Amino acid sequence: MTVLDDSTAPGLVGPPNSHGPRRDPAPLLPDPEPVRILGTPAAKMFDTELQRELYRRLVLGRRFNQQATTLTRQGRLAVYPASTGQEACQITASMVLREQDWLFPSYRDTLAVVARGVRPVDALTLMRGHAHSGYDPYEHRIAPLSTPLATQASHAVGLAHAARLRAAADPETAEELVALALVGDGGTSEGDFHEALNFAGVLGAPVVFLVQNNGYAISVPLASQSAAPTLAHKAVGYGIVGRLVDGNDALAMHSVLSAAVEHARSGRGPVLVEAITYRLDAHTNADDATRYRSAAEVDAWRARDPLTLLERHLRAAGLLDDAGVAATARAAEDLATEIRAQFDNPPDPDPDSLFTHVYATPTSQLREQAAELAARRDADAYADAAEDEDEDEAR
Amino acid sequence: MTVLDDSTAPGLVGPPNSHGPRRDPAPLLPDPEPVRILGTPAAKMFDTELQRELYRRLVLGRRFNQQATTLTRQGRLAVYPASTGQEACQITASMVLREQDWLFPSYRDTLAVVARGVRPVDALTLMRGHAHSGYDPYEHRIAPLSTPLATQASHAVGLAHAARLRAAADPETAEELVALALVGDGGTSEGDFHEALNFAGVLGAPVVFLVQNNGYAISVPLASQSAAPTLAHKAVGYGIVGRLVDGNDALAMHSVLSAAVEHARSGRGPVLVEAITYRLDAHTNADDATRYRSAAEVDAWRARDPLTLLERHLRAAGLLDDAGVAATARAAEDLATEIRAQFDNPPDPDPDSLFTHVYATPTSQLREQAAELAARRDADAYADAAEDEDEDEAR
Amino acid sequence: MSTTMVAALNAALRDSLRADANVHVLGEDVGALGGVFRVTDGLAAEFGRQRCLDTPLAEAGILGTAVGMAMYGLRPVVEMQFDAFAYPAFEQVFSHVAKMRNRTGGQMGLPITIRVPYGGGVGGVEHHSDSSEAYYAHTPGLHVVTPATVADSYGLLRSAIASDDPVVFLEPKRLYWSAVDFSPAEVSTAQVPPIGRAMVRRPGTSATLLTYGPSLPVCLEAAAAARSEGWDLAVVDLRSLVPFDDETVCTAVRATGRAVVVHEAAGFAGVGAEIAARVTERCFHHLAAPVLRVTGYDIPYPPPMLEKHHLPSVDRILDAVARLQWEQ
């Protein structure tokens, strides 16, 4: 039964397929309340090892954010868009993926990249400034961090679609992979977001779109960004499932995201998840957040810090004690020490690398230009050496 | 009460405004069945004069489509994308607008343009080929036909928004205007569509988006275009009202569209209307529709021709008889005759016009180029004249 | 066997799809319809709707999806329906397609072919006749190729699809229906022209016309007409704008000492400016006259009834040749 089915209209021989498919919107719509587990009976059913693991990773994630921010103050990172306050989203986004899956991060998602196994110094290459990206996307199955907002969403769709095509052609080596694309609340306004969701819906591609709704796009609050009931409601417009979750509730995040990923993996189509969270730090170290939000607002969210919520719960449930907290804090310090060590030697990128990867094989134009730069650098080196000699002689 | 309202969370001092506004999605969602009036009791309540007027205009509209198609066969129009079968949408789109309102047509909507008062020959200028647009947008309050699909939707939003700003600044001369943007089912896939609806929702601009869902984007059926329950469901993702209507039911079209326009006019925000209709002709005269759709499908829709449905209803209701049909047919023939007369003289556009309206004042570069072309044309004319003379002499 | 450019392009797609299971075609109306110009005719029937995919109407989404497919190892061939309708995809072109290999230090190349029917001369209404090559050619990381002959459309398209780098493949739509005796089946792999080599289409001694795509036939016609004025014009078909074949071009210009660049895109900051500038840089002391340009005017593409005034014509080319400061 479709909305076009109009058997009363004389002469209409059933609904023309050109207007299909029409489906029941109800299962696609999110519940009005975001899914929460912490503080609900469901928390009791949640795997205890996983709870401890989530806690450990959140603590390390927070320490990562702090350490990276410190590196900017020391001038060892040019810029860092912290995900402080969003660690439950970042960590679970990586945890719910299997090895064969792909992650499509946005510029704020370094932590998710690190959580998937990339060395911190490599994940931070973009922000350090010696190269555009510091990890092999194929080794980790992570696309490079995407700065042009929402543009990576359709890449996720294409990759997931390609994997299904490949699997259909060659079931032997089939990978049932899922692509997870991370987008911000601001990013949902871009046409690219719309086009990606539409393609995903039409192709039925195994993609999960996770919107970390942290309330702001730099300074612009959600109210100036969207008038939708929730961002998750956008899903229905693409015939895909929309889900709303408390992004500061690590247990809820983990269960909603893993359900979404397995929904997509099992061929039941894409899912759009909106996680309601908050960026506790400024947009980046260069931003002044006091210009656009109140201390009271930040304080209110600090009280809903995903770490605090989880720690309180674990302690109450008897899954964590002072010793456990201390041990985890030590592990976090170890991570911080390791990161600092990774940043010990300032990078010294080779100018010749400017020309090597523009094309698979440099064009003759680029060979000329590379030679020109190399000659100039040789000449400079020679001049420097000569100057040194002059100085030596003068001494 | 918002979905973020979580008074149980300790320390949360009410929902941060950064996550608002959150609203009830229910009133935004379209009914699953498209609105129909013909064949329902509501038809009895419908203004009888308006019914007759709709019939008259539909018949003239159909004749316009036929005449324009004939002109392509005669080579007097380069191309014509007919709206045959979609006349109820085209005609009502123009009828529901007041003088101060603006229409933002897509390339297929010449009939709507004509129905708003533009001379057929001027509305068809684009298709005739001597200029890009043949009417003064300010005289008729109609933007030029937009070929880049969906790009005109945000123009409608900007204009409607500007009018409200102007009205707020100067209530004396305030015009309560509505902008109506016409988009096709295919056009809804473009990022521009999304961005326009989102801006409209956020700004609360008085815009109505009418999607004429005729089942195809050239050859691509709706099923390959969207997996949404209906295209009208997309509205909820922007916090705007979505409505679904039978686009071949002229009474339903008129009442849904006028309600939408008055909803927008009264400051209650934008509306997205999906009209389910069918293009009975090929995409354009140059298209071969048999490549992608069956004769049976076309026949099924022919039986739901908006003219047939309306005429049958009017006759049954005693509002139309053979004499009325004949009189309307004569009026339609008069229109066709008038159109043919308008096309009698082949246009002879002035090449100098190429340079006059690139900028308000031509740049020195364009003055040089215009002079070059003018000199060449003078030389050619001179050469032609000389040749003629030679021929004369030779004779 | 008489073959049109459309048929040659179609054969190139078919042969590429046959030769490599990773090749996939996608775009608007490429399936049942076979494309508005019929370049993909019959491909969906032979290779299935998945390998010749009718996409939703959204150019950025099409290209973005192709990027993801290429990341996974496929070789997508994207059709943009018309020149101006590729503009919505420009962020994907500039920020991802052109840069991905560079962004990832060479680890992730994108072997995508973007087919763009371009240019005017077909009586198209506005937005259907843009010459957009300069936007692509100015963007590092893209190869930009445009065939002017039936044989080249077959060969260069095969090379483009085989390339490990993204190729913007500009098809001069006004040559779509030009036909010559040519049989794709007889083209051996060795005969497929590589990307990056220009071709001297006609030797000459008086001056050199440098051109590409839709303007090649006009230049050849001008060269033929020039005989009667006593000029023996060489004509070079660039075929590839990026990489640029400096060697062939400079050799041809040095041989005559005079050059005219011809293209139909607007002149200002067009590809012709680059050609004139680099030829002058490299051949200055061989030049008896400045390199001149015959191009479209700096105006939006005209409506059909006026386009003949805008397009480089034999007359305009001969006038430019006449202005090359000939000593009497």
Added chain:
Amino acid sequence: MSTTMVAALNAALRDSLRADANVHVLGEDVGALGGVFRVTDGLAAEFGRQRCLDTPLAEAGILGTAVGMAMYGLRPVVEMQFDAFAYPAFEQVFSHVAKMRNRTGGQMGLPITIRVPYGGGVGGVEHHSDSSEAYYAHTPGLHVVTPATVADSYGLLRSAIASDDPVVFLEPKRLYWSAVDFSPAEVSTAQVPPIGRAMVRRPGTSATLLTYGPSLPVCLEAAAAARSEGWDLAVVDLRSLVPFDDETVCTAVRATGRAVVVHEAAGFAGVGAEIAARVTERCFHHLAAPVLRVTGYDIPYPPPMLEKHHLPSVDRILDAVARLQWEQ
């Protein structure tokens, strides 16, 4: 009074908003934040959030909305946050903004100013340092303006907003914090520079540097350094790429017989190619050497730690001057 370029731009916006109720500013973060570069600082507070509107994050939507506002008689000033983030709006730029007046036979002009912070040299991560001027300059129907001095940023922005045509206003972000003694309040209407006039920033007799925007200070530095090599270099600041001031440029080049074009965008098919080509066309017999170009390489903009190698430097400019075939 020491004024930065940011402050001068801010003053130009403020004065334009005061002078004409139809002027409206819109873009991402232009309101409470005052823009990521603070160019719109304080405008929302003074003129209200409607006249300095924080929009949703969607560049095509921003520009499309501005088109509609301009249709209704407003004068929108749009801020694109960074060069590369204007790309999503390119279809609106190319197909509507640039063409609307022409499409409507002159009946509908669009007095829109599109402000684009552009170029590198600020240590920005990828996509934050593109020089996109060639895309705009090649598109007929746009004015393309780029100030290089504090005073010009004030004056030219006022002229841009007052223009009845769309103006792409390219702000060299690496000069944003350059400061000079300048007081916008003392600029009379008569002193506001018109769009379309270049400016000789330094007279000279040996050779002429032709440049604009971020490269002007580098050229002036090079000219100062050149004195010690015995060269007296003229420096011309184009200020407006479209319209192009052929008169000032050709006069300056003819006077020296030698020219070098300098810009930081990739060289291939860049604006420098146009400048070199047209100067050569117009001044051929005055030239002792080919017009040379010093530009960014034909590569995606480098990561921060390598950008110094990519940007035209004093050294590279002097090397080019040395290659201008001086007789000993």
